[in-house]
Amino acid sequence: MPYVRFENISFAYGEKQVLKNFSLSLEKNEIMCLVGPSGCGKTTLVRCLLGLNRPAEGEIFVGDTCVFSSKRRINVPPERRGIGIVFQDYAVWPHLTVKENIAYPLRKRGLSKDEIQRRVESVLELVSMRDYINHLPNQLSGGQQQRVAIARALMTSDDLIVMDEPITNLDAKLREQMLFEIRQLQRNLGTTIFYITHDQKAALHLGDQIAIMDPHGGLVQVGSDEDFILRPKNRFVFEFIGVTNFLTLKPVNSSYSLDVGSQLIPWPEKLPDVLKNGRAIDVGVRPNDIVFDASSPIRGIVRRSVFLGSEYEYFVQLGDKELRVQLGTLEAAQSGHVKEGSEVGLRFLNPHYYEAVREEAWK
Amino acid sequence: MIKLRRKTTDLAAVEGRRISLDGIMTALAFALLLVVVVIPISMIVYHAFLYKGKFSLDLIIDQFTRDTTISAMWNTIKIAVLVTVFGTIVGVFYAWLLGRTNIPGKKLMRFLFTIPYMFPPFLGAMAWDLLLNGRAGYLNRWLMKTFGLKSAPLNINSIWGIVFVELSYYFPFVFMQVVSALERMDPTLEESARIAGARQGTVIRKITLPLVTPAISAGALLILISSLAHFGVPAILGFAQGIFTLPTRIYAVIARSGGSFEGIRQGAALSILLVLVVSIALWIQRRVLSSGGYDIIKGKSMRPTLINLRGARIPLFILALTNLVVIVLVPLIMIFLVGLVRAYGLPLVPANFTLANYKRIFAASGTIESIKNSLILSISAGVISMLLGTLVAYVVQKIKPKGTALLEIMSVLPYSIPGMVLAVGVILAWSGSLGINLYNTLWIILIAYVARYLSFSMKTSSAALLQVHPSLEEAARTCGATHTETLRDITLPLIRPAMISGFFLIFLPAMREVTTSVLLYGPYTRTLGVQIYALRDAGMMPQASALGSVAIVLIIVINSIVNALNKDRRGV
Secondary structure (H helix, E strand, O other): OOOEEEEEEEEEEOOEEEEEEEEEEEOOOOEEEEEOOOOOOHHHHHHHHHOOOOOOEEEEEEOOEEEEEOOOOEEOOHHHOOOEEEOOOOOOOOOOOHHHHHHHHHHHOOOOHHHHHHHHHHHHHHOOOHHHOOOOHHHOOHHHHHHHHHHHHHHHOOOEEEEEOOOOOOOHHHHHHHHHHHHHHHHHHOOEEEEEEOOHHHHHHHOOEEEEEOOOOOEEEEEOHHHHHHOOOOHHHHHHHOOOEEEEEEEEOOEEEEEOOOOEEEOOOOOOHHHOOOOOEEEEEOHHHEEEOOOOOOEEEEEEEEEOOOEEEEEEEEOOEEEEEEEEHHHHHHHOOOOOOOEEEEEEOOOEEEEOOOHHHOO | OOOOOOOOHHHHHEOOOOOOHHHHHHHHHHHHHHHHHHHHHHHHHHHHHEEOOEEOOHHHHHHHOOHHHHHHHHHHHHHHHHHHHHHHHHHHHHHHHHHHEOOOOHHHHHHHHHHHHHOOHHHHHHHHHHHHOOOOOHHHHHHHHHHOOOOOOOOOOOHHHHHHHHHHHHHHHHHHHHHHHHHHEOHHHHHHHHHOOOOHHHHHHHHHHHHHHHHHHHHHHHHHHHHHHOOHHHHHHHHHHOOOOHHHHHHHHHHHOOOOHHHHHHHHHHHHHHHHHHHHHHHHHHHHHHHOOOOOEOOOOOOOOOEOOHHHHHHHHHHHHHHHHHHHHHHHHHHHHHOOEOOOOOOOOHHHEOOHHHHHHHHOHHHHHHHHHHHHHHHHHHHHHHHHHHHHHHHHHHHOOOOHHHHHHHHHHHHHOOHHHHHHHHHHHHEOOOOOEOOOOHHHHHHHHHHHHHHHHHHHHHHHHHHOOHHHHHHHHHOOOOHHHHHHHHHHHHHHHHHHHHHHHHHHHHHOOOOOHHHHOOOOOOOHHHHHHHHHHOOOHHHHHHHHHHHHHHHHHHHHHHHHHOOOOOOO
């Protein structure tokens, strides 16, 4: 039985329908990452869960409790849902010290002074902020404020915490560290975390489960990191999850050829039958799924090569297209480094085929 | 699961028809604004156009076509335009000098700019009258003696005199606006012009000036509107020479009729004209302000490159400082000195100084009474307006019910309505015609003050509430605080500094208020301003000056006490 359930949630801001019959489940003691482009309705969904927005339709359950139901006219106010939240802008109260910020949910629950002191100290230990107990937020850095926000959310609930883009405002290095710490914290405490982000990388790092939303508020795919990388459900997921090269295949007689502007090269790989309907096909390949193969009939010219330490990145010109190719340093060392300006043969290892979106490519 | 200490969890979870806190606040905001703002203003319109229940334009036509009205209107416009033009020039000059050049003594000059805020304009007018009065002004007599002149060379009791005194109070409006725009302007804009080969003068003309134009026009229009509605200075300087502006004419019409209904009706008709004139200015303001505005002016403060004045540095400093001293310090010193002199007209030398004036004014029962009244009125008007303004601001900014725009207009309306007009409306509304007679009580003055100053606190609270990001309140809700608790624990503490400064924005002008009180006071409800005005009217210059000094000291003392109390809280 899932821990949090959204069932057929619909929500509209005025005329604009944001969510339509949206359903999603979260397992207990897991991190669920909800990923989607900006403005797709992720935050709206979270606000419905917290009780800050009222959906027009649907039901929301947390554990056995129904916190919202349009049919049964249930709408538990936010203060009684007991869900911890970490906002993107930290929302640490600037007029209260770190201790007062963290103690606030405990005070609202009527705990004794000693109990509050004990729990505040232990949670500060957990987020390694013990030394800052009497600081005011404006004396803390962004990362430190975010820790306070996480500590406060943990005081609101040990069971369920929602994090809405919690690390977006931090710099790159700190982001990575916070991701690690959140993961560590969750492992230690077993708290269920609903993590909202537009950054697919963070989701892949963090999520036990990942759910991806399209720009129109629909749920596209739910699964593990492997599912997304190896079995993207559609072109949107494929494009969203990483860097992608797209090429166009043009139907020539009974077979298909790669259209690179200046020439047509017969496509050597097998095509799925469903797409063989006489219309163009888009083929998507990840940069690390392209290898150099001198025997391949697909010939390109290396325009630029960048060494990134663990890998080489090549920009290869193929007709009027430019492809990004990534090669691990080890591989590159074995096969020999390719110089800028030299001609290479290209082989595509794991191509994904989609119906062409740009019809004007062939006429 | 978390145990909640409330017992009614299930019950409250089910939606029902409840009267929410938001609903109550919205209703309250509308009701209070109706009483404080809408009723007085509608009463003016009602009485100007309806006579004994019938619509009639006779009164309006009669009043509007009188020579006295027309000359008052022209005077009002003439003074306002002159003050605006010169005030803008002086304001921009000082803003540029202090904001963009390496002139010395910036701190000193900035301090001098704050003095007019504590020094009521009508006291300033009084001081200049003492100095440059056509007959007995100290400076005039000295000039006549020194240069052997037959008649007084300068006459402050003239249109130009009024313009000069108002100017010295209003030019800081432009100064403040422009100096802050200059400080927020991205210096690279000017630097890139210099790098592109433009000369210093060209940069000022082609880059700096156009960029601060919106700030200049905002300040200039503020001067225009304030001056159109201004009462104190033309009342002190103009009456003697029969120079009237619309606000002083309204006062004269009502005072001459001894507060009779007919007089008040005439005042109401004139009020309509004054509101019309001000509305045109407001309309222009709206047009100008909506068209202007550049994004190039950043919110964060940057350090602009200062212009090296080189040889002009010291002469400009002397000019600027002398000018400021004359405008700001001379009247202040004058009031203090005349308050000490045995009789008006005696030379201002220590031999003639005495504390007798202070003894006399404090022996008179009216003085203590007036100070008490003013303190009671300013503190209660400050507190009430602060709370009400914050309430309205909260409803407008956070609840946003239907009719938000109406609410906002209602609360800002009195700010654009001249104080004199507001006083007429308050008399018409609360002296019995609606069944409640507050005339001759402090209440009627209090209502007028609250109406007049409400928009001050509303603006500061609004700005502060905009800074309180919704997530701060939402975080409190999810932490287990109810709506009311969130307001108490989070929102109110966060906007408290703004509320306190809102209180002071009201307290200080209310303490020295004269425009509305002069129409509303009764035998036992004189305010400090009215008392000074009355003493001067009775020809008791030294006593009026002595009381004026008391008022200034009082305002400065209270101001510094609260500034000391209102320090920011600090952590470890």
